Amino acid sequence: MKVISKEEEQEHFGVVMRGGLIGGTVGLALGLAGVVGASRRYPAFRSLTLPFRSFLVSSAGTFGAIVLADRYSINYQRSHDQMNNYLEATHRAAEQERRAHTTEWQRLMEWGRENRYSIVFASWLASMGVALALVGRNKYLTRSQKLVQARVYAQGLTLAVLIATAAFETADAKAGRGRWETVMVVDPNDPTHQHMIEKKIHKEDYEGQDLWKQMVAAEERRLEEQKRQQEAAAKAE
Structure with a gap:
């Protein structure tokens, strides 16, 4: 698993913030233009209260910021993951071949x-x-x-x-x-690891699409276990 450096983390944060600012600005502009235009054009819309119209404008800005920040984050991760680029290229080639027929x-x-x-x-x-x-x-x-x-x-x-x-x-x-499929997995709350339960998971379009999620979860478990060991060692001292 690739462990990102402090510089990469800061770069990713900057990319996400830039996407959020761009999306929020565009969303606010479109929301404001839409509300102003609707207020001038439709008397029924003009009768709405000022707080509600302000809410519509701010909602458009919030929506734009969230969507564009998420897209910038995904694009950054894809551009820095060579394995993901390889899988994406393979998937696109197979998809183009399928769509041709x-x-x-x-x-x-x-x-x-x-x-x-x-x-x-x-x-x-x-x-x-x-x-x-x-x-x-x-x-x-x-x-x-x-x-x-x-x-x-x-x-x-x-x-x-x-x-x-x-x-x-x-x-x-x-x-x-x-997009989702039901599989049988071991019950995480069963200490004997013998009881199976149903779990709804995302169905991959190609093998390895959700591999990064498993890697992140494994790293989080490792860090949590390391933290518990450090706390136990501190108490023992």
Whole structure:
């Protein structure tokens, strides 16, 4: 297992902070622009309280900071792990070979299966915006009625997308293509190590994808054991 140095740790921290600052700034800018634009365009949105609109802006900034910081962290780890680069290249080559023998419809269905949750979230946002635009044209409805109708329309479309997502999940579970699989492992609370329990784990796309997680867990156990030994030695003295 590769043990990172103090310099690498500081470099990684700087990369994550830079990603968080960029994502937070972009998120705040987009959130502020969206709230200002919606306030000018839709009377129903303008009727929302100032604290709630501020919450929408800050939420966009927080979301952007978290997402981009995480991506910067993952990219840094991948760029400094030669074994991971080798596995990624091998996986990409095998994936390109497999995709070369699939139709456009199959690739579209596979893309929808892999990005199902992003599609659900994006469809809710899009449907809410479209519903507000359509309902906002009705001059005979009050602001609260427009918001209620827009939410109903958005929930209807989101429910349809969720049903399609559930169908994907069911099909994946039956075909064994899901992101998670159930395996039998030794019960960690059993001192005899004879009792087996079921555990839901991430299903690797290729062998060794989650190897880094096992290495980190093993290193944490080693450090914890070393700490206990040092404490025991200190008490003995």
